[in-house]
Amino acid sequence: MNKNARSWEQALESAEAIFCVSHPKPDGDAVGSLLGLYHTLRQRGKKVTLAVPDPVPQYLRFLPGVEHIYTWEESASALQAAASEAELSVCVDFGKWDRLPEGLRILIDPARLLWVDHHADSEPLAEVWNFWEPAAAATTEILYRQVLRPWFKEPLPLPARIALYTGLVTDTGGFRFRSVTPQTLQIAAELIAPPFPLETIHHHIFQRKKLSVLQLQSYLIQQHLRRVEGLPVWILPVPAEALERYGLAWEHLEGLPNQLLALEETLLVVVLKEYPDSTRISLRSVGEFPCHELAQRFDVGGGHRNAAGATLYRPLAEATTFVENLIRTEYAESLLEHYRLFLAALELQRQF
DSSP states (O other), X not given: OOOSTTHHHHHHHHOSEXXXXXXXXXXXXXXXXXXXXXXXXXXXXXXXXXXXXXXXXXXXXXXXXXXXXEEHHHHHHHHHHHHHHOSEEEEESOOOGGGSOHHHHTXXXXXXXXXXXXXXXXXXXXXXXXXXXXXXXXXXXHIIIIIIHHHHOSOOOHHHHHHHHHHHHHHTTTTTSTTOOHHHHHHHHHHTOSSOOHHHHHIIIIIOOOHHHHHHHHHHHHHTOEEXXXXXXXXXXXXXXXXXXXXXXXXXXXXXXXXHTTSTTOXXXXXXXEOSSOEEEEEEESTXXXXXXHHTTSSEEEEOSSEEEEEESSOHHHHHHHHHHHIIIIIHHHHHHHHXXXXXXXXXXXXX
16 A cells, blocks of 8 residues: 555545446456445445446345446446546556546546555556555455455444455355465454354355256367367367357356366366457466466456456457467476476375
8 A cells, every 4th residue: 555644544534425446347356345335435424336347247136235336338427427526436356447448437536546456467546545465365355454444443334244255255266266364264254243144145156056057068068178288278168159059148157267177187277258359268277377477468368376367359269279379389388387386285195
């Protein structure tokens, strides 16, 4: 955080209207951060407006207050009016201005912005109040520990704790990722202090699946999944017609890359999704292999070491060939070395 005599607390306290924004294709960390802000700030009588470029995915619509999140495409005029009235903006879970549509981006004044993020490839957005911790497990962790808890000075409202916990549990894969620390688990323990609907939240996030989703996944695995020969890498191109066949949307495949990491002899998973004007890529890895660096080799890309996203402005077939060739020609040696080290780290019996 920029050292400025904790003036961010004064800014939060004095602002009557606050404009909060997160990234396209909002995930649990983005939505959880926005709703954590909403319920905490509303408890102090603030007028709060929440904005994202795209709709909230179905699996997160159980969260209290989700109906207060507006999308730019559907509510541009209302968001312009709210931003003009706001005395402070808060941006969460993204760190590059090009993540936002231009019309939404220009509504945010960096001089009156509080920014919270944990992505390694971010570029601080605010002129003064930047809360950036690339080592943090989730943006919700930073938001709770560095902003809301110190400012609110009381136990947060239950709906805010539900939202923040949802962001924490989804961005850590159920507290499985290497970013999880004792402090992360301590924060989770504080958030789930009774009364707290822990089982209900986990059911909504991890257990509610349509039969058609499993059928689609089975079809894709049987027909399209393939290993890059000689490497611990799986590639899965997903044609748009496959979703149409099962009547589903891209959000229904959100967890598939992480599921594929469970396959034996796997270090890296690449899922390519066909869009009308581009191919969007999800990268997931285990061990120390840097997904975020690989993502930066494409037209647009970035993220975390073990989870990153990218875009190639090429048709699906061409993009798939490009990715596979790049991995074969420039990353084969690195992948094999990272996999050797990963296997060595798994040998717990030999370590003790």
